[in-house]
Amino acid sequence: MTRIDRRFAKLKAEGRPAFVSYVMAGDPDLETSLEIVKGLAGAGVDVIELGLPFTDPMADGPTIQLAGQRALEAGMTLRKTLDVVRALRESDDDTPVVLMGYYNPIYSMGVETFLAEAQSAGVDGLIVVDLPPEEDEELCLPAQAAGLNFIRLATPTTDARRLPKVLSNTSGFVYYVSITGITGAAEAAASAVGPEVARIKASTPLPVCVGFGIKTPARAAEIGQVADGVVVGSAIVERIAAGDAPAQVLAFVKSLADAAHAARG
Template identity: 75%
Template structure:
């Protein structure tokens, strides 16, 4: 059982929905980013999605793209991202960390080396948005064999013919993308999301967590009420990009977490 599996078992026993937060590793700099990540669990975050900075983030809107640029300009690399996770693990051995990004930096490092290093750094799962199920032998299967969850995205355009293939080697949870388009481009609506979550859950026992387009405590609660939890990224990253203090960022995160937990 991974930390992700254990967290969902704990939430289920408590009859609570999950709150997942995304932040870009190294944004705006290593130390500030580490302070924010360290503060997320106390702010109510159940699972941390840690963005891996990359030069060409195709699924991400301007807010996340700019965060990646800030991180890269501050000297962030894959190695430094794993170092940040290692530092976090010195004081927190229970909160799951999912590394979210693109395949190029992983490929450049070498899959075997990367998986060994990620495991040693305390990474629990991977979301690699540009590797489709047809490429599962490339990273997904090796990651599962290394004890890491490989979390797949399902979208509004993932029809019933495609969905079984998407779910085939997914573990940890399913990430449902609530909108068609890039991050931060539109708002998620519970009335649209609910039937899609039900459709996915009819084909898997995995938790279904919904992200993209969630930016307020009310939206967090509404989406969590029709799913197993909510993910917020751009709204948090925008606060970091605006130069808000660590305390102010974490205070905002807490309102979002409270929203999801009240569902």
């Protein structure tokens, strides 16, 4: 079992959803980013999604795009992102870490080299938004062979014919994108999300986490009622962009995590 598998098994036994937080590695700079990442577990985060800065983030809205630009301008690279994970593992060997981004930086490093480095750094899973199931031999299957979960996105437009293909080599959890469009856009609603989560769960034993459009503790609690996990990214990144100190960012994260965890309390 990976750290991701163990964490979701624990949460299932406790009867509560996971809280998953996304931050961009190196935003606004390496030192600040590392301080935030190291504080996430203490703020109640169950799974850390760490963004890989990339020059052409086509699935991301302005908030995440600008975070990636800030990180790149501060000198962030894929290797330095792996160093962030290594630094985290010096004090935290339990919290799962998922790298989320695009294939180009991984391809440029070389898949074999990247997977070896990621595994040794303590990475647990990958979300690569521009690699469809038809390209599983590129990265998905080698990643699974290296012991990393490969987490796939399902969306409101993933119909009954497409869903089995999306789920075929997915592991760790399924990431349900609650709205059509880019990150940081409309707000998610449990009334729309609940039936979709149930539809996906009917086809897989994996946990289903819901992200996109969750910006407040109240909305995190609402989604936590119907999903196995609640993912928040843009709302956290907005606090970093506004210049909030790491302690302020982490206090906001804790408010979201507490709300998600209390959803079924």
